[in-house]
Amino acid sequence: MKSICFYFQVHQPFRLRPYRFFDIGENHNYFDNIQNSWICKRVAEKCYLPTNKLILELINQHKGAFKVSYSISGTALEQFELYAPEVLESFQALADTGEVELLCETYSHSLASLASEKEFKKQVQLHKELIKKHFKQEPTIFRNTELIYSDKIGQMVKDLGFKAQLAEGAKHILAWRSPNYLYQHSEENGLLLLLKNFQLSDDIAFRFSQHDWNGFPLTCDKFVSWLDTEEAECINLFMDYETFGEHQWKETGIFEFLKHLPETVLSKSQFTFSKPSDLIANLKPKDKVLAPEAYSWADEERDLSAWLGNDLQDDAFEQIYELEDKVLSSQDEEIIRTWRHLQTSDNFYYMCTKFFNDGDVHKYFNHYDSPYEAYINYMNVLSDFRQRLSK
Amino acid sequence: MKVLMFGWEFPPHISGGLGTACYGLTKALAQKDTEILFVVPKLFGGEDNSQIRILAANQVINDLSPKESKMISKNISFIQINSSMLPYIGQQDYYNIIHKQETIKQEGQKFEFQGGYSENLLEEVERYAFVAASIAKQNDFDIIHAHDWLCYKAGVIAKQISNKPLIVHVHATEFDRSGENINQDIYKVEKYGMDNADKIIAVSDFTRKIIINKYQQPLEKVTSIHNGVIATENNNTHQQNSLNKKIVSFIGRITFQKGPDYFIEAAEKVLKKDKSFLFVMAGKGDMLNKMVALVAKKRISKNFIFTGFLSQEEVNKLLSQSDMFVMPSVSEPFGIAPLEAMQNSVPTIISKQSGVSEVLKNTIKIDFWDTDSLANAIYAVGNYPTLSKCLSIQGKKEVVETTWEKAANKIVDLYKQLQK
Incomplete structure (x- = not known):
């Protein structure tokens, strides 16, 4: 069995308003409702609504052969309820197809896993309840903010009852090994790990419209020919959902690419599509992964320096x-x-x-x-x- | 490469940023296979001529033929300067300086120059241009490089005599000095210099825009080359002042251009919330009295000090006691002062309407008119120690990298382009 596993991250933060020192002690409204609503609606229009519509069509068209997974942060869900309820409804419609798996994360897309075990566990619990409430699913797979993972975090996630966690297939963690297999926490019978194939994921998420990239323009045929050269049991394509229509504008052809990818994969390659829970049910972990230091999916360094360090x-x-x-x-x-x-x-x-x-x-x-x-x-x-x- | 460079002042005898800039620039150029003949109106003694040749215009023997003299006189006096403003002092001071128009007089074979910014400045500018003709005849060079409007006429005359390409280097324009109420005569001299130049160097993108928009220069003719800062051995440690207040310093001329009124407005806003600050305004200028009155009117004089003019040593002492340095300039072509503060490990807040804000990262940038943001930044630097520590350490690191060498490399490229 050779699978492609799509996971999309959906997140919107509650941005702060310009809060001047005059306001201290005078005014307790911290958040920029106008900007947050404007951005949420804009991204809804450019990305969430059209992409959800397309994914729904693809699921219907391929009758069970096309599947994806999402993690939607609690703050994003709150904003959909406030500013764009139709987005929430369209995600619910996707969940109802049975081909869409929702993952669990920290409620406020936080770094609590690095600061407080108590708060981390509480936020995971809150998010789990929110997913249950909106989508009637009980998540069994976890993904941490920005794919941050370490042995310690893996242990906490296992304690919370999850079967697997998503993480970056970083070179410094895998060394000579390929990300295209199921892995496992450093301890015996530990948490299962799905590792991102950053090469192929970033070809779509970051390089799709880069004219000076030698893979440009990226067509479905070209992408599928790359998939076929990979030794793999599963290729994990993890990316921000905003890739579609927001980071890569509609004009780049990103929607056309997404629209034709499933049929190209299914007809021209040996790959099928799987949800994370399908993968862990069908695959055996290939090896253990040792991660004494927390790492993420961000930037060249794949470390935490985008959020912490200065x-x-x-x-x-x-x-x-x-x-x-x-x-x-x-x-x-x-x-x-x-x-x-x-x-x-x-x-x-x-x-x-x-x-x-x-x-x-x-x-x-x-x-x-x-x-x-x-x-x-x-x-x-x-x-x-x-x-x-x-x- | 031989460069004939016209400047107006050179350290140690300087009154503004122009002399400092010329010193840093020529020193760096001298390291790049460039031979510089630097002309000033007059030498005052103590000039560092270890790396460049310095020539005083008052030492030049005039050897023009009567015919040449006539032609040059005509070219120089094409603009009748009736009244004027000095570049590096404030508006009111200008009006106090009388414009004694005299025709160019030759005294023996040399011309007299007072140098600096005397009452006879405009006369001297013309005389300087006249001498430039002789200098151009007597010396061998490939490029002419003239700094600011005082030297533009000299540059153009040297070009007419030698047929060598001319670069004018704009450190400030009349719009920076006077806002929209510009002196038309100085504007004309500036425009004349730019029109006749082969290339124009602007000290920032901010200034480049002014040159393009207000002096109608073609885009491709104007290049931005940011100033550097001369590295100093500076291990000043912050000294706690006995007043036990956080010191916020404004150091500069107290003129329209520097935005002292915005500093006071922000001070009032900070003090309304937090009395632990002491604001210091150091310098003199035509708006000083007005500012003193404003502070009195706002009833913030308990937390506000005017020091008057400070020597370099006193400035350093003030900086070593300062918790932050603020430059709220309305229009600042470059602005070297914050770099000096950063060398002293002092956190800085600067206006976005300054050339230096284009190159600095480890500073807080605000719009000069946005006194809410300025007050907010002052409050934050004073109250959040991590912020002030970061600005201090990272700022000092950054300023070390803001070298004249970078500027010199770009200027040499420009010289080479013009030689082709």
């Missing part, structure tokens, strides 16, 4: 998690909810100073002019939040 990021990160006990003991729902939104990884991403090199991708997702501006805004909000807590 002083601004580390300081903000430490400060938000320092508040954990106080926040939880407040038993104030609004306070707890806000605290979780402030944990969203994007907040730390905006403070990344690596943009001097990795500029293009980072700038695209960033509404601040500089990491300093992002930090100032976050700290102003935190100052007010802390004041509220100590009252």
Whole structure:
């Protein structure tokens, strides 16, 4: 059996509004409802709605032969309810086909797995309940924010009852091994691991419209011929869902590519499509993966440096998690909810100073002019939040 | 490559950023197989001529024929300068300087120059151009390079005599100095220099835009080459001041161009929320009295100090006690001051309306008119230690890399282009 496993990440953060120091102690509205609603609606129109429609057509057309999986963050789901309910409905329609698997993640797309086991587990629980509520599915596979994984995280995820987790097929983890097999946590009978084939995934997600790439233009035939050269039991194509129509505009032909990919794969290659849970039911783990240090799917380094590592990021990160006990003991729902939104990884991403090199991708997702501006805004909000807590 | 360069001032006798820039630039160019003859109106002693030849215009023996003299006089006086403003002092000061128009007088075989920015500045500019003719005749060079409007006429005359290509280097325009109420005569001299130049160097994209839009120069003729900063051995450590307040410094001329009023407005906004700041305005200029009155009117004088003019040593001392440096300039072609603050490990906040903001990353950039954002930045640098630590350490690292060598490489490329 040779499978292709599609997993799409769907996420929208609650972006902060420009929160000036005058506001500290005066005003407790931190979030930019106008911008958040505008972006959510724009991405809905350019990506979520047309892509969902296409995926639904493909599922119907191929009668059980085409399957995909999604992870939709809790903050994204909240925003769909608030700003674009038709998006939520279209995801529900997809889930109802039975060919779509929903994965579990941290509710607010947070980095809690690196800070607090208690909070991490709580957020996973919350997300699980939300998925159940909206999609009537009980997720059994986990994916952590930005595919962050380590042995320790794998252990926590197993403790939570999940069978498998998605992670990056990073070179420094796999060395000579191929990502195209099922793997396993470093311990005996540990969590199963599905590793991203970053070469082929990024051919679609990042290089699809790059004119100076020697694979350009990427056609279905060309892509399928590449698949066929791979030694594989499963090829895991993991990417941001916003690839379709938002990162790669409609005009690049990305929708045409997606539309014809399933039929090309099914007719011209030995591959079929599988959901993550199909893979773990049918494949045996090939080897154990050792990951003493947490790593991710981001940037060249595949490390955590997009979110943590510089002083601004580390300081903000430490400060938000320092508040954990106080926040939880407040038993104030609004306070707890806000605290979780402030944990969203994007907040730390905006403070990344690596943009001097990795500029293009980072700038695209960033509404601040500089990491300093992002930090100032976050700290102003935190100052007010802390004041509220100590009252 | 031999370059005939016209400047107006050279360290140590300087009154503005122009002399410092010329020093850094020529020093770096000298490392690139470039032989520079640097002309100034007059030498004051102590100039560093270890790497370049410095020629004082008042030492040049005029050997023009009467016919040449006549032709050049005609070319020089094509613009009647009736009134004028000096480039590096404020508006009011300008009006106090009288324009004593005299025709060009030759005293013996040499011309007299006072140098600097004296009452006779406009006269001297013309005399300087006149001497440029003799200099061009007497020396061998491949390129002429003239810094700012004071030297444009000299550059053009040298070009007419020698037929060598001319680069004018724009460190500031009349629009930076005076806003929209420009002095038409200076504008005409600036435009004349640009029109007659083969290439124009702008110290920033900000200035390049002004040159293209307000002086109608073709895009391809104007190249932005950012200034560098001269590396200094500076191990100043931050000194806690005895007042136990966070010191926010404004150091510069107190003129329209530097935006002192926006600094005061932001100070008021910060102080309304947090009295632990002390604002220091160092420098003099035509808006000083107005600013003193404004601070009094806003009732923030308890947390606001005017120091008057400070020597370099005093500036360094102020910087070593400062918690941040603010440059809210309305229009700043480049702006070297924040680089000096960064060399002293002082966090900086600068306006986006400055050339230097195009090259710096580890600083906080605001629009000069957005005093809410300026106040917000001041508050944050004063209250979030990680932020100020980052700006201080990363800023210092960054400024080390802002070298004149980078600028010199680009200028040499331009020289080569023109030689072809």
